Amino acid sequence: MMKKQTSKKIITGIFFAGMFTVIFLITFSLLYPQDQEKKVYKIILIPKTVDNANGFWTYLMAGARLGAEEFNVDIEIAGGNYEEDVEGQIQRIKESIQKKPDAMLVAPCSYSEMTETLRGVVDSGIKLILIDSVIDKDISESIVATDNYLAGKELGEFTKTLLTENSEIGIVGHVKGTSTAIEREKGMREGLGTYESQVRDIVFCGSSYDKAYSLTVDMLKQYPKIEVIMGTNEWSTVGAARAIKALGLAGKVKVVGFDNSIEEIQFLEEGVCHGIIIQKPFNMGYLGVEQAVKILDGKQVEKNLDSGSKMITKDNMYEEENQRLLYPFTGQQ
Numbered sequence: 001m002m003k004k005q006t007s008k009k010i011i012t013g014i015f016f017a018g019m020f021t022v023i024f025l026i027t028f029s030l031l032y033p034q035d036q037e038k039k040v041y042k043i044i045l046i047p048k049t050v051d052n053a054n055g056f057w058t059y060l061m062a063g064a065r066l067g068a069e070e071f072n073v074d075i076e077i078a079g080g081n082y083e084e085d086v087e088g089q090i091q092r093i094k095e096s097i098q099k100k101p102d103a104m105l106v107a108p109c110s111y112s113e114m115t116e117t118l119r120g121v122v123d124s125g126i127k128l129i130l131i132d133s134v135i136d137k138d139i140s141e142s143i144v145a146t147d148n149y150l151a152g153k154e155l156g157e158f159t160k161t162l163l164t165e166n167s168e169i170g171i172v173g174h175v176k177g178t179s180t181a182i183e184r185e186k187g188m189r190e191g192l193g194t195y196e197s198q199v200r201d202i203v204f205c206g207s208s209y210d211k212a213y214s215l216t217v218d219m220l221k222q223y224p225k226i227e228v229i230m231g232t233n234e235w236s237t238v239g240a241a242r243a244i245k246a247l248g249l250a251g252k253v254k255v256v257g258f259d260n261s262i263e264e265i266q267f268l269e270e271g272v273c274h275g276i277i278i279q280k281p282f283n284m285g286y287l288g289v290e291q292a293v294k295i296l297d298g299k300q301v302e303k304n305l306d307s308g309s310k311m312i313t314k315d316n317m318y319e320e321e322n323q324r325l326l327y328p329f330t331g332q333q
Contacts, residue, residue, distance in 0.1 A: 038072070040072055040073065040074050041073050041074065041102040041103065041292070041293060041296050042073075042074045042076075042099075042100075042101040042102050042103075043068065043073050043074070043075050043076075043101055043102060043103045043104070043105060043289065043292050044075070044076045044077075044078060044096045044099065044101045044103075044104050044105070045061070045064050045075060045076070045077045045078075045104075045105045045106075045285075045288070046077075046078050046079060046089065046092055046093060046096065046104065046105070046106045046107065047060060047061065047077070047079045047107045047131075047132075048079065048080075048083040048089070048107045048108075048109050048132070048133070048207075049079050049080050049081060049082055049083050049085075049207070050077065050078075050079035050080070050081070051081065051082075054234060054235070054261070055234060055259060055260060055261035055262065055264075055281075056233070056234055056259050056261075056279065056281045057079070057281070059281040059282045059285070059328050060107075060131070060132070060281035060282065060284050060285040061077055061285060062282060062285065062328075063281065063282035063283060063284060063285030063286035063287075063288075063289075063328075064077070064105065064285035064286065064288060064289050065285075066282075066285075066286055067285065067286040067287075067288070067289030067290055068289055071289060071290065071293045073289060073292075073293060075289065076096075076099075076101075078092045078095070078096060079092070080092070082206070082207060082208070083109060083174065083175050083178075083206070083207040084109065084175055084206045084207065085109065086109045086110045086113050086114070089108070089109045089114070090113075090114065090117045093106065093114075093117050093118065093120075093121065094117065094120070096121075097120060097121060097124050097126065100124075100126070101126060102126070102127065102292075102296050103126060103127035103128070103129060103292040103295065103296060104121055104126055104127070104128055104129070105129050105130075105131050105288045105289070105292060106118065106121075106128065106129075106130055106131070107130070107131050107132040107133050108130065108133050108134070108135050108178075108179075109133075109175070109178065110135075110177055110178060111133070111134070111135055111136055111177055111178055111179045111182065112135070112136045112177070113177075114135050115135045115136055115137050115139075118135060118139060118140075119137070119139055122139050122140075127141050127292060127295050127296060128140045128141055129141055129142045129143070129144065129288055129291055129292050129295070130142075130143045130144070130145070131143075131144045131145060131284055131285070131288045132144075132145050132146070132180065132281075132284060133145065133178055133179045133180050134179045135179070141291075141295050141301070142291045142295065142301050142302065142303060142304075142305065143303065143304050143305065144284055144287045144288045144291055144305045144307055145284065145304075145305075145306070145307060146180075146279045146280070146284070146306065146307055146308070146309050147306045147309070148179070148180050148183035148184045148187065149183045149184070149186055149187040149190075150187060150309075151184065151187065151258070151277050151279070151309040152183060152184035152185065152186065152187025152188040152190075152191065152232075152277075153187035153188070153190050153191040154187075154191060154277060154309070154311050155184075155187070155188055155191060155230065155256060155257075155258070155275070155277050155311070156187060156188040156189065156190060156191020156192040156193075156196075156230075157191040157192075157193075158191075158256065158275050158311055158313070159188075159191070159192060159195075159228055159230060159256050159275075160191070160192060160193060160195055162227075162228055162254050162256070162274060163195050163198070163227070163228065164227075166225075167195070167198060167227040167228060168198055168200050168223055168225045168226045168227060168228075169192070169195070169198050169199045169200065169226065169227070169228045169229075169230065170199070170200055170201050170202075170203075170216070170219045170220075170223065170226045170228070170229045170230070171185065171188070171199060171201070171202040171203070171229075171230045171231075171232070172202075172203055172204075172205055172212050172215060172216060172219075172229060172230070172231050172232070172236040172237075172239065172240045173185060173202055173203065173204040173205070173232045173236060174204065174205060174206070174207045174232050174233040174235055174236050175204065175206055175207055176204040180232070180233070181204070181232055181233075184232045184258070185202065185232065188230055188232075200219075200223045200226060201219055201222070201223060203215040203218075203219060205235060205236050205239055207233065207235040207236070208235060208239070209235055209238055209239040209242065210239065211239065212231070212235055212236045212237075212238070212239020212240055212243075213239040213240070213242050213243045213246075214243075215239075216229060216239065216240040216243035216244070217243050217247070220243075220247070220249075220253070226253060227252070227253060227254065228253070228254045228255075228256065229244065229253060229254070229255050229256075230256050230257065231255065231256070231257030231258060232257065232258055233257070233258050233259055234257075234258065234259035234260075234261050234264065236257065236258075237255065237256075237257025237258060237259065237264060237273070237276065238257075238261060238263050238264055238267070240255050240257070241255045241257075241263075241264070241267045241272045241273055244272055245267070245270075245272050250270065250271060250272045251271055254274045255267070255272055255273045255274065256273065256274055256275045256276065257273065257276055257277070258276065258277045258279065259276065259277075259278070259279060260276060260278045260279075260312070260325070260326050264276055265317070265326055268312070268313075268314055268317060269314070269317075271314065274313065274314070275311060275312065275313045276311075276312050277309055277310070277311055277312075278309060278310045278311075278312050278322075278325045278326065279307070279308075279309050280307050280308040280309065280310075280325065280328070281307075281328075282328040283307045283308060284307040287305060287307055291305065310322065310325055312325070312326065
């Protein structure tokens with residue numbers, strides 16, 4: 001008799017426990033539906049310029065778009081027509097704040113003039129990620145960029161192999177006062193070592209091919225013994241190379257520089273350019289979006305993420321890995 005009662009109690013207990021479990025699961029599923037979609041984050045990317053003729057920014061934006069697609073992000077791109085347009089970029093940032101995105105990826109046009117505007121992004125509760133360049137205050141959640149000092153140093157060390165004790169050097173910079181220009185020049189001079197004293201002039205083209213061209217012509221008139229021109233981005237390198245080719249000085253005056261536009265690659269094949277530092281802008285754009293999503297998801301990220309660079313010369317440009325870097329639209333680098 002006792003066994004029957006005990007068994008009945010056990011069966012009853014199991015019944016009520018099962019009922020409780022069913023009720024709990026139904027309630028939980030109503031409050032927290034399993035098919036509830038994750039929020040689609042809104043990110044605004046503000047590069048220094050939107051210029052379809054410029055390989056670097058075209059590749060960077062392509063990388064960001066791929067990242068947005070893979071991480072299910074709504075991305076908007078707002079940029080100006082040239083890199084020196086500080087006031088224009090400030091206005092675009094202010095307009096973007098009013099749209100209340102979850103995060104902003106910004107490549108600041110100036111090291112010091114953008115700081116207060118970008119502080120407004122942070123004060124508005126928008127996550128700020130800097131890409132390509134930095135500012136004079138540490139207010140961003142993360143920075144995704146080439147290590148410009150190390151890249152410049154590597155270019156300087158390569159340039160030493162082209163020099164003699166009597167060689168004179170000219171530098172064509174891009175935008176004076178940007179962190180990329182500052183760090184690259186510093187690294188280049190460090191990499192040149194004792195040859196650094198042979199730098200005769202540095203000029204800034206404002207990221208204009210035509211201005212880089214004319215500045216190179218003027219520099220060679222003033223310093224006719226210059227044997228190497230060092231460019232600090234695509235515009236400065238290509239403009240200088242165009243001038244050297246037009247003047248019939250290819251081989252006599254060697255050009256080295258940054259980035260990998262189709263024209264730069266052609267100059268490398270022709271022997272007008274002798275070496276270029278390839279950045280990885282596709283990586284930079286993709287990783288910028290990835291960092292933003294991680295931050296918005298509450299995950300830990302690296303404060304400074306190096307997107308990478310590589311020294312390319314005519315001797316190694318046809319290696320399979322380097323071909324992928326030179327033509328990055330085949331996928332993530």
